[in-house]
Amino acid sequence: SSPRWLEFDRAYFQSYSHVGIHEEMIKDRVRTDTYRAAIMRHQHFIAGKVVMDVGCGTGILSIFCAQAGARRVYAVEASEIAVQANEVVKENDLSDKVIVLHGRVEDVDIEEKVDVIISEWMGYMLLYESMLASVIFARDKWLKPGGLILPSHATLYMAPVTDSERYRNSIDFWRDVYGIDMSAMLPLAKQCEFEEPVVDTISGENVLTWPFAVKYVDCYTVTAQELESITTKYRFTSMMQAPLHGFAFWFDVEFSGPPMLQLNNHLHFPLANSSSEFYAHGSSHRKKRVKSDEVIVLSTAPEDAPTHWQQTMLYFYEPIEVKQDQIIEGSVTLSQSKENLRFLNIHLEYSSGGRSFVKESVMR
Amino acid sequence: SSPRWLEFDRAYFQSYSHVGIHEEMIKDRVRTDTYRAAIMRHQHFIAGKVVMDVGCGTGILSIFCAQAGARRVYAVEASEIAVQANEVVKENDLSDKVIVLHGRVEDVDIEEKVDVIISEWMGYMLLYESMLASVIFARDKWLKPGGLILPSHATLYMAPVTDSERYRNSIDFWRDVYGIDMSAMLPLAKQCEFEEPVVDTISGENVLTWPFAVKYVDCYTVTAQELESITTKYRFTSMMQAPLHGFAFWFDVEFSGPPMLQLNNHLHFPLANSSSEFYAHGSSHRKKRVKSDEVIVLSTAPEDAPTHWQQTMLYFYEPIEVKQDQIIEGSVTLSQSKENLRFLNIHLEYSSGGRSFVKESVMR
Secondary structure, eight states, X not given: OOHHHHHHHHHHHHHTSSHHHHHHXXXXXXXXXXXXXXXXXXXXXXXXXXXXXXXXXXXXXXXXXXXXXXXXXXXXXXXXXXXXXXXXXXXXXXXXXXXXXXXXXXXXXXSSOEEEEEEOOOBTTXXXXXXXXXXXXXXXXXXXXXEEEESOEEEEEEEEXXXXXXXXXXXXXXXXXXXXXXXXXXXXXXXXXXXXXXXXXXXXXXXXXXXXXXXXXXXXXXXXXXXXXXXXXXXXXXXXXXXXXXXXXXXXXXXXXXXXXXXXXXXXXXXGGGOSEEEEEETTEEEEEEEXXXXXXXXXXXXXXXOTTOEEEEEEEEEEEEOTTOEEEEEEEEEEOSSOTTSEEEEEEEEETTEEEEEEEEEO | OOHHHHHHHHHHHHHTSSHHHHHHHHHOHHHHHHHHHHHHHTHHHHTTSEEEEETOTTSHHHHHHHHTXXXXXXXXXXXXXXXXXXXXXXXXXXXXXXXXXXXXXXXXXXXXXXXXXXXOOOBTTBTTTOTHHHHHHHHXXXXXXXXXXXXXXXXXXXXXXXXXXXXXHHTGGGGOBTXXXXXXXXXXXXXXXXXXXXXXXXXXXXXXXXXXXXXXXEXXXXXXXXXXXXXXXXXXXXXXXXXXXXXXXXXXXXXXXXXXXXXXXXXXXXXXXXXXXXXXXXXXXXXXXXXOSSSEEEEOOTTSOOOTTOEEEEEEEEEEEEOTTOEEEEEEXXXXXXXXXXXXEEEEEEEEXXXXXXXXXXXX
16 A cells, blocks of 8 residues: 555556466366355355455456355456456346456455355465465455455465476577577576576476475465565485575465364464375475365476466576485575565575585576 | 667667577577588688677677688677677687677768678577667678678568467467367457467468468568658469468568579569579469579478567458368558567468458558
8 A cells, every 4th residue: 555556556457357367267167166165165254245356357257156155246357357357247147146347356346244254365386476365364354254255365385396397498409490509609508597486387297395384484474574584494405416506496386274173283283184285294394295185275386287377486507417326415595675575585595515606597 | 770770679688688589599509500511611601701790799799700710700789699609709719700799780981891791690480689770780881882782682472371270279279178168258358369470380281271471571671761661562372272260471582692693583583593492473472492502591481490589460350261272362561560670560461262351450
């Protein structure tokens, strides 16, 4: 709600006025089916209640909530796509139930508190776009005590990765171009390809160890301040000998019931009975995934079905040869960019085999 | 060389300072192999001579020319990639032969005239980027009489296309989204998807008739003024019954010898003996491709191997159902945008089955 937000948000919300971005999100069936399943799973809670959809886009999640029996849905959308959302609602004869509010959630005014907040706020690396701050704002201002937030929890993971194919294709490629040695291109190629985070799909085979949970977010208690800068130390033990090319980041979100219905609510990691699919942790790692039917999880992990979020990689300019059981350790700091509050600064420190490095990058 | 060019060119040349665009062009083997083959085919002409490479990028074509025996190659490049081109030349011990000139060809000064001009100047729809104007400038200022230009000729084609799959995926998709009628999205979807030209790969099966040659360019005689605005009337007879979704544009360029060595030089269409692969023409159409081994051709046609240029489509908001033998006619005007001389304005008029339409678009 500061003038600085407004300035950056013009470009940000503009990007959501193009139809292609909504087509991509809706066609991401992992995303949309999981949200629909989560809404239907909480139908007993939603039926007859008031819902707020923060950043409703074309309105599809709001309509799912109406289909689940919501008495009223406030569908809040700051970008111009709100005009189409309103038309979609009208065409589906839901105008009495779904109220499209064209504006930022920080600015809209409604005449009642809500029982449920639903939002698809996750960006690349979970935190890119800083949209969770708007969900927190809506929660603090509009959610009734004991209300439901969907999703309820989110976890950002990181893991060391090997990706020789990418190095061959975009770096080593220059060593022999139609028989010509173009190695002079290497420094620029490394800078252009690897200076900033890379959004792409990797597979489970690229990952050298079990992932590490960089940040666990409880959407009921997280504060905007807590998200401004996140620092975590990590320590991995490589499970194989391979060239270490960088780190991959991904996330999952879970759709648990409101706190009072949860059997347990651990400070940093959900216990087995509040998470359907999680890494059981030894030390600070969640090492082994355990499945349960209790909680719905939307995962963007490399070993799961691909989504439009893919994974986000920070590649090194030079690979590090690691042996089996070699330690890879350091710290990562994710912070809102001062240049644009929607951007994400990533400060990465990493050491292995007695050498230490620092990598600074910005997700724009 | 006007201040207006300079203003637009800052952004234009900036786009060529990223390594990815050069990687894409070099990895386009149809493009790079054909240029190399054309250089080797004219080795007898190039050996011992002076070459100018207009827009040399990483310098690969200049090095091919040095390998073909050129006495000297002036490799002119306005973008920052010239720095890397110079390093590549040094690493390959070619600094005495290949002189990298970092600047616009309109601004560089050399101490001799050249025997050969080589350039890979073709943009989407052939004319996007308006780079041919720089080749014309270099020809008029630096090419000796009887010199060689590679490529020597270029032809822009158009043909009516059917593409139901694209309409299903990005337009009709909105009619049933997870069971919800989101037809209200249709006007915006059509605008976002089809207002501007679409660069994508289609196949020969999408094309409803033989193509029409919109513009034939003889690089030895074409003037910059002639390219500022090009208008052509066209007339197609659909070879099948199908929904007409728009028009596709593509081009080919040929690498003939210098004019004196050509047996014939027709004003608008090369004759069989000066073109290796062309559409024999009845009326204004080139209807049937004839192959010959005489001339090397780089084709971006949908029936040929795909290139990074793909094809460029102008899609209609509403398809037109055409019957077999139905006439599709109108005119197309391609002109430099006043907004930015690198952009291309496309004014398309089309009629079929008694209805007439106009579509204005800009390739930015």
